[in-house]
Amino acid sequence: MELAYGLSTSLGGADCWLGKLEEIKSAGITGLELCLNEDYESQRALLPAALDTIREHSMEIFSVHLPFGETVDIACPNEEIRQKAQEKVLRFVKLTGGLGALRMVIHASYEPIPAQDRRRCLQASVRSLRVIAQALGELGITLAVEELPRTCLGNCAQEMRWILSQVPGAGVCFDTNHLTLQTPEEFARQMADVIITTHISDYDGVNEKHWTPGDGIVPFRAIHQTLLAHGYTGPILFEPNEYSRGGVPVTPRGLVQGYTGAIR
Numbered sequence: 001m002e003l004a005y006g007l008s009t010s011l012g013g014a015d016c017w018l019g020k021l022e023e024i025k026s027a028g029i030t031g032l033e034l035c036l037n038e039d040y041e042s043q044r045a046l047l048p049a050a051l052d053t054i055r056e057h058s059m060e061i062f063s064v065h066l067p068f069g070e071t072v073d074i075a076c077p078n079e080e081i082r083q084k085a086q087e088k089v090l091r092f093v094k095l096t097g098g099l100g101a102l103r104m105v106i107h108a109s110y111e112p113i114p115a116q117d118r119r120r121c122l123q124a125s126v127r128s129l130r131v132i133a134q135a136l137g138e139l140g141i142t143l144a145v146e147e148l149p150r151t152c153l154g155n156c157a158q159e160m161r162w163i164l165s166q167v168p169g170a171g172v173c174f175d176t177n178h179l180t181l182q183t184p185e186e187f188a189r190q191m192a193d194v195i196i197t198t199h200i201s202d203y204d205g206v207n208e209k210h211w212t213p214g215d216g217i218v219p220f221r222a223i224h225q226t227l228l229a230h231g232y233t234g235p236i237l238f239e240p241n242e243y244s245r246g247g248v249p250v251t252p253r254g255l256v257q258g259y260t261g262a263i264r
């Protein structure tokens, strides 16, 4: 089965692909993930022009990546700060909830998470995630919690399972270049039944790099087979940096060719 290709884009500035939609379409990419940053006013200001461009090129909006950062730390154990973060995330949900995206991706925490605070942070995070998942559910949108590297919450299959067990209706956004405690193929095998969207890129197995698929160590063929075997229906959504391994500029065609080459 052919899965649709997507690409993550910011609304302006760094990582913004909106000026290259023609090139993106001709590479075979049919949809986008809008990756928001935590500066609400700037995102609100950039959105109308971004939507015009996307509609002009009849691209789909597959998903929205809710912002992450210090001002939206939904895992903060300080209840006042946590609630503020949650409220802020809900403003972004309101801003982008009617754009046609069926999924919204979220990080369970910012970082670093000190080991001694992990339990409390996890409790705080799921408190926020529940509220956000419910707000999305009312809009017909599914929350996708992304697995993260390093000390972030949700940095392995086991912890992701626990988070999901506490957040009814949520699924997983599988980032193939985020795993630092286990291999991506292992994570895929353990979580395939709950993966509802992807962030596809390559890395060195040590820390996230967001390289073009095929430039690092991710066994995309095995992962792709695992996802298909569990009924994954897509998309294959690229989340690259501007440059791949060795400073080679990333291109839409390179992403698609890298991936199709890697799963062959």
Ligand SMILES: [Zn+2]
Pocket (backbone or CB within 6 Å): 146, 175, 199, 239
């Ligand atoms: Zn990602």
